Amino acid sequence: MPGGTFMKRRTFLTAAGAAPLLAQTAGARTPLDITAFQPRSMLEVPVNLVERARFPVIDVHTHISFSKDDKNTYNATPEELLAVMDRRNLRTMVNLTGGCGQGLKEAVERYDRAHPGRFVTYTEPWYSRANEPGYAGSQADWIAQAKRDGARGLKVVKTLGLYLRDSGGKLVRVDDRRFDPMWEACGTLGLPVSIHVSDPVAFFLPIDRFNERFEELNNHPEWSFYGKDFPSHLELMEARDRVFERHPKTTFVALHVGHYSENLAHVARSLDRFSNMFVELGARIGELGRQPRTARAFFEKYQDRIFFGTDAVPRGDEFPQQVFGDELYRIYYRFLETADEYFDYAPAPVPPQGRWRIYGLGLPDAILRKVYFENAERVLGIQAG
Numbered sequence: 314m315p316g317g318t319f320m321k322r323r324t325f326l327t328a329a330g331a332a333p334l335l336a337q338t339a340g341a342r343t344p345l346d347i348t349a350f351q352p353r354s355m356l357e358v359p360v361n362l363v364e365r366a367r368f369p370v371i372d373v374h375t376h377i378s379f380s381k382d383d384k385n386t387y388n389a390t391p392e393e394l395l396a397v398m399d400r401r402n403l404r405t406m407v408n409l410t411g412g413c414g415q416g417l418k419e420a421v422e423r424y425d426r427a428h429p430g431r432f433v434t435y436t437e438p439w440y441s442r443a444n445e446p447g448y449a450g451s452q453a454d455w456i457a458q459a460k461r462d463g464a465r466g467l468k469v470v471k472t473l474g475l476y477l478r479d480s481g482g483k484l485v486r487v488d489d490r491r492f493d494p495m496w497e498a499c500g501t502l503g504l505p506v507s508i509h510v511s512d513p514v515a516f517f518l519p520i521d522r523f524n525e526r527f528e529e530l531n532n533h534p535e536w537s538f539y540g541k542d543f544p545s546h547l548e549l550m551e552a553r554d555r556v557f558e559r560h561p562k563t564t565f566v567a568l569h570v571g572h573y574s575e576n577l578a579h580v581a582r583s584l585d586r587f588s589n590m591f592v593e594l595g596a597r598i599g600e601l602g603r604q605p606r607t608a609r610a611f612f613e614k615y616q617d618r619i620f621f622g623t624d625a626v627p628r629g630d631e632f633p634q635q636v637f638g639d640e641l642y643r644i645y646y647r648f649l650e651t652a653d654e655y656f657d658y659a660p661a662p663v664p665p666q667g668r669w670r671i672y673g674l675g676l677p678d679a680i681l682r683k684v685y686f687e688n689a690e691r692v693l694g695i696q697a698g
């Protein structure tokens with residue numbers, strides 16, 4: 314019996330004086346800075362790199378430009394983007410942060426109109442005006458104007474609920490009534506809303522040795538929403554739900570897997586409750602790929618409610634997990650298409666978010682088609698270019 318052999322051998326080693334020797338080795342441990350620890354996996358498992366997506370892709374979550382009020386800065390030229398897009402079978406990029414006013418017009422001109430079908434631009438609220446009197450009343454007008462200027466949807470960043478403060482310094486809640494006309498106008502005008510509420514759950518916990526994103530938060534302590542006057546992650550989710558509930562005719566894309574990729578059961582309950590809610594994957598394959606069986610079941614059940622998205626930022630040094638380029642798309646395609654095991658979820662240097670690796674979902678063609686482009690065509694009215 315193997316067990317018997319093992320017992321006998323251990324007894325023998327102890328009797329022979331091997332135990333003190335083992336203890337001595339343990340005592341001579343090498344101190345190692347956690348940031349220097351770069352273990353190389355010894356697993357020899359299949360590697361199936363995916364150079365081109367199996368079907369045309371619409372990326373519903375990218376940041377080609379950034380806006381401040383009605384002024385934009387641009388992270389890449391259309392030509393720089395198109396080169397990567399053509400290599401990777403990425404037909405259309407949706408630039409969520411297209412700004413407003415003059416900035417929006419400029420972004421639409423530079424990308425959407427110059428390369429029809431390849432780029433789609435969304436508008437954003439003019440946040441610095443939110444505390445002006447009459448703000449609520451004017452929203453339907455400026456949303457309609459943004460649509461005339463070429464915006465195909467509205468993006469709301471986590472400013473709402475976590476950064477935007479009223480004149481008294483109090484955080485403005487996600488379900489603040491001042492924004493009701495904005496959500497309503499989007500429904501009436503047929504502009505989908507891409508909304509980012511909250512952040513990874515770990516950002517609401519102390520930055521200590523139990524925090525799964527310790528290194529990321531240690532590098533960016535300003536990303537933490539622990540303590541102070543911030544609402545909890547669940548309070549933000551509940552405020553968001555009240556918005557979904559109050560505006561049933563408005564289509565909401567809850568970014569980053571419904572803002573709760575750590576808890577797909579919670580996301581599933583929200584999807585069951587709100588037929589106007591959809592999700593995308595941006596910057597969360599590190600969570601999905603750590604729970605491949607749960608994630609696969611989620612994709613099977615909600616295959617009509619999920620869009621492909623990456624949160625890609627060209628030249629985004631701050632967010633290494635989402636720098637636009639060939640490598641980013643290779644990783645997303647590998648995650649969705651193959652059953653590969655234990656691979657990096659982001660371009661090097663890894664790990665930007667946490668020390669884990671992911672497992673591919675190996676989705677069937679019918680689901681891949683929906684996630685890559687069919688759902689976006691049907692729900693968001695975007696045709697793959």
Ligand SMILES: [Zn+2]
Binds near residue numbers: 376624
């Ligand atoms: Zn984003």
